[in-house]
Amino acid sequence: MGIPRMHPGIAARGHAPFLATLVLLLLCGGIFAARSHRGADALGPQAKSNALPTGGRWVPTSLHANTTAMLIAPEQPLFMLAATTDGIWRSTDGGATWSPDGTGLRGNPVFVLAGSPAGTARWAGSFDGTVYARAAGKSVTWRRISSVLRTDPAIGVVPIYSLAASTSTGVVLLAGSQGAVFRGEPGATGRSWHWTQTWRWPGASGTVSSGAGAVTSLQVAKWDPRLVFASVFGATPPVMVSRDGGRTWASGAAGLPAILPVQDLASGSPPNREVYLTTMGGGVWRRGADGRWVDVSAGMPQRHAMALLAAGSGTLYAGTMSLGVYEKQGAGPWRPLGSGLRGPAATVMDLVETPGAHPVLLAATTQGVYRYIPD
Numbered sequence: 271m272g273i274p275r276m277h278p279g280i281a282a283r284g285h286a287p288f289l290a291t292l293v294l295l296l297l298c299g300g301i302f303a304a305r306s307h308r309g310a311d312a313l314g315p316q317a318k319s320n321a322l323p324t325g326g327r328w329v330p331t332s333l334h335a336n337t338t339a340m341l342i343a344p345e346q347p348l349f350m351l352a353a354t355t356d357g358i359w360r361s362t363d364g365g366a367t368w369s370p371d372g373t374g375l376r377g378n379p380v381f382v383l384a385g386s387p388a389g390t391a392r393w394a395g396s397f398d399g400t401v402y403a404r405a406a407g408k409s410v411t412w413r414r415i416s417s418v419l420r421t422d423p424a425i426g427v428v429p430i431y432s433l434a435a436s437t438s439t440g441v442v443l444l445a446g447s448q449g450a451v452f453r454g455e456p457g458a459t460g461r462s463w464h465w466t467q468t469w470r471w472p473g474a475s476g477t478v479s480s481g482a483g484a485v486t487s488l489q490v491a492k493w494d495p496r497l498v499f500a501s502v503f504g505a506t507p508p509v510m511v512s513r514d515g516g517r518t519w520a521s522g523a524a525g526l527p528a529i530l531p532v533q534d535l536a537s538g539s540p541p542n543r544e545v546y547l548t549t550m551g552g553g554v555w556r557r558g559a560d561g562r563w564v565d566v567s568a569g570m571p572q573r574h575a576m577a578l579l580a581a582g583s584g585t586l587y588a589g590t591m592s593l594g595v596y597e598k599q600g601a602g603p604w605r606p607l608g609s610g611l612r613g614p615a616a617t618v619m620d621l622v623e624t625p626g627a628h629p630v631l632l633a634a635t636t637q638g639v640y641r642y643i644p645d
Contacts, residue, residue, distance in 0.1 A: 322585070322631060324597065326644040328610035333359055333368035334638035340365075340622045341383040341392065347626050351392065351404075352639055353380035358394060358404075358412065364624055365632045365641055372410025375402060384433040386441055387495070393443060395430030401445055401454065401463075415463040416454060420447040434488035436515045437495045444498060444516045446485025449473070451500060453516045468512075469519040471505055486532055493540035501532035501547060508532050509547065509563075525563035526555060534578040536586075548575035548588060554604075569603030570596060579621040582629070589618025589633060595642075608642055611635065 335354040342350045351371060352359045357378050360371040370376055379397035386392075392404035399418040405411045420428040432446035443454040443463070449471035454463045471483035482504035491497035499522060500510040508530040511522030531550040538544030543559040546566075551574045553567040567573045570588070575596070577589035586598040587607065594611040595618055596604040611618060611633060620634035631642040 322597070322607065322642060323644045324605055324607050326608040326642055328595070328608050328633065328640040329643055330637070331361075331366055331368060331632075331639045331641055333361075335359070336636045337619060337634035337639050338381050339383045339620045340632060340634050340639070341385050342622050342624060343385065343390070343392075344625045345390070347624055350622070350624075350632075351383055352634060353383050353394060355379045358383075364630055365639060368639070372404070372406075372412060374412035381429055381431060382433040384435045384443065386435050387437055387490075389441075391435075391441065393433060393435065395433040395445055397429045399427040399429055399447070401430060401433065401443065415456075415461075416445070416452075416465050419445060419452050419465060419467075420450055422448065432485050432488040432500075434490050434498065436490050436498060442515055444488050446488050446500060449483035449485075449505075451485055451488070451510075451516065451519065468516055469500070469510065471502065473505065487535040489535035489537050489545065491543070491545070492537045493543055499535050499545055501535050503532050504529055509535075509557075522557075522561075523563070524561055525557075527552065533576045536578040536580040538580045539584060544580075546578055546580060546586060548578045550574055550576070550591075554578075554588065566598070567604070569598070569605060577618050577620045577634070579623060581623050581631075582625070587621050587623075587631065589621055589635075591617045594618070595621065595633060611640060 333352060335356045337352050337354045339353040340350055348362055348364045350361050350365055357375040358371045358380055359368045361368045380394050382395040384393045394402045396402060399420060400414050401416040402412040403415045405413055418427050422428055428448045430445050430447055434444045436442045445452045450467055451469040452465050453468045454465045456463050473483055484503040485500050486503050487501040489499045496513055496515045498512040498516050502508055502510060506528050507521040507523035508526050509522045510519045512519050530552040533548045533550060536546045545557040547555040551572055553565050553573045554570055554575050555563045556566045557563045571593050575588040575590055579587040581587060588596050592614050595607045597607045598604045615637055617636040618633050622632050624630045633640045
């Protein structure tokens with residue numbers, strides 16, 4: 271699922287250096303944050319659901335740590351994971367209460383979660399530049415399955431900003447970092463993984479501190495596991511596409527401005543073959559089956575959005591920085607969804623919806639995890 275987020279006013283003035291500030295955020299919170307893509311989606315198609323009424327309220331759960339990503343497992347509707355600045359936490363009651371998830375990552379800031387579309391495998395991308403796998407037996411352990419994937423002479427280790435699982439040929443993991451995408455394949459035993467760099471931004475040298483070239487989001491299309499989209503912050507092109515499960519990449523930015531402060535990608539329903547993109551002040555965009563992007567920002571304050579969820583009902587939900595959550599139905603404009611998530615400290619980093627006939631919408635924020643309660 272992402273890189274540290276900037277306040278809309280900052281984005282309008284250009285790309286402020288962020289990686290040094292990120293360390294400060296992870297220690298004490300602030301207007302910058304990081305989140306995943308797109309382990310935040312449920313693992314597989316979500317159940318059809320009715321759009322939520324907009325007059326509800328957001329209420330805090332028991333998890334109050336800065337939370338960057340969430341992951342739901344459809345085979346266990348009440349089970350979910352959350353990536354935080356204090357490792358990974360789990361809930362077994364649909365996100366109402368939380369506890370630390372095993373050992374291996376406690377105290378380690380985690381940016382991103384991903385899960386196997388068919389199975390119980392779970393992975394995490396960390397601030398320490400490596401990828402972890404969840405091993406669950408009598409106890410839960412998170413273990414490294416990669417070395418540090420990217421380093422920079424100026425800052426050292428570069429975090430993993432985005433992570434996605436593709437089943438184009440077995441299980442393949444794609445990890446986004448600063449100016450690079452890596453592809454991981456498991457060995458025969460599944461414990462060791464082989465990682466290769468499959469894409470590098472031409473301007474990657476000497477630009478880490480500016481944020482340009484960061485792969486903020488990776489999204490596998492729901493209708494084709496070989497089709498993968500990557501959003502690239504402050505670089506040309508702003509969206510890349512792979513049609514072979516992440517082995518090779520080409521521009522996927524038809525219709526977009528040359529450079530965008532991109533944030534998140536979400537895959538829409540398979541029949542329409544749509545993909546959505548959020549940016550910090552550059553609008554919300556939709557890619558249709560024809561491969562071109564069109565602006566769908568009407569109603570979104572400051573054309574600024576961060577976390578993005580394409581729900582099973584066809585409704586879109588988008589989180590913002592200090593302005594709460596917005597929802598969009600069909601061709602209609604974006605409308606605010608509920609109260610309780612506004613203010614300078616409320617930055618929405620991720621959104622998930624539980625599967626089933628009575629879905630619950632949850633938001634990962636810099637203040638912890640919130641649940642939406644319809645009135």
